[in-house]
Amino acid sequence: MKKVAISACLLGEACRYDGRDNRNDVLLEALGDVQLLPFCPEDDAFGTPRPTMDLVATGNGVRALSNATGEDLSEPVMTYAKAFFDRHPDIALFVGKDRSPSCGVCSARCYSEEKELLSDKAAGLMAQEALSRGIEAVDAEIFMESQKGDEQ
Ligand code: SF4
Numbered sequence: 001m002k003k004v005a006i007s008a009c010l011l012g013e014a015c016r017y018d019g020r021d022n023r024n025d026v027l028l029e030a031l032g033d034v035q036l037l038p039f040c041p042e043d044d045a046f047g048t049p050r051p052t053m054d055l056v057a058t059g060n061g062v063r064a065l066s067n068a069t070g071e072d073l074s075e076p077v078m079t080y081a082k083a084f085f086d087r088h089p090d091i092a093l094f095v096g097k098d099r100s101p102s103c104g105v106c107s108a109r110c111y112s113e114e115k116e117l118l119s120d121k122a123a124g125l126m127a128q129e130a131l132s133r134g135i136e137a138v139d140a141e142i143f144m145e146s147q148k149g150d151e152q
Contacts, residue, residue, distance in 0.1 A: 008038035045076035
């Protein structure tokens with residue numbers, strides 16, 4: 001069966017920074033009969049609830065910085081991502097929660113160190129790891145739009 005890695009909050013896990021979820025029944029129906037492999041790098045690394053973080057273009061590349069402390073939180077997220085994909089080398093599709101600095105595929109915001117918006121089409125850290133491994137990756141909203149297109 002096709003293996004689909006998916007942001008756990010989209011399945012209804014209350015792992016968002018604010019302790020809520022992003023359950024999306026329309027998305028789950030559109031995915032059909034697949035094996036879902038949920039992930040949440042931020043809950044694993046920092047627990048829930050937690051302060052938010054943003055992608056920031058630094059002299060050391062694009063990093064995820066805490067909005068509460070400015071601390072660079074990238075390493076735990078990247079370590080989780082690498083271990084997840086190492087454990088599941090046969091993932092056919094990655095579906096990420098839009099706009100997340102960890103899971104967004106082409107919808108995350110990236111700021112300068114002066115907090116100017118540089119892009120709203122960046123890849124979050126876990127999505128970057130998926131893309132670097134050649135895994136097909138898509139934002140949840142774009143996946144649903146593409147399914148609507150297929151139905152017409
Ligand atoms: S968007 Fe990603 S990191 Fe954020 S709660 Fe959902 S699965 Fe976790």
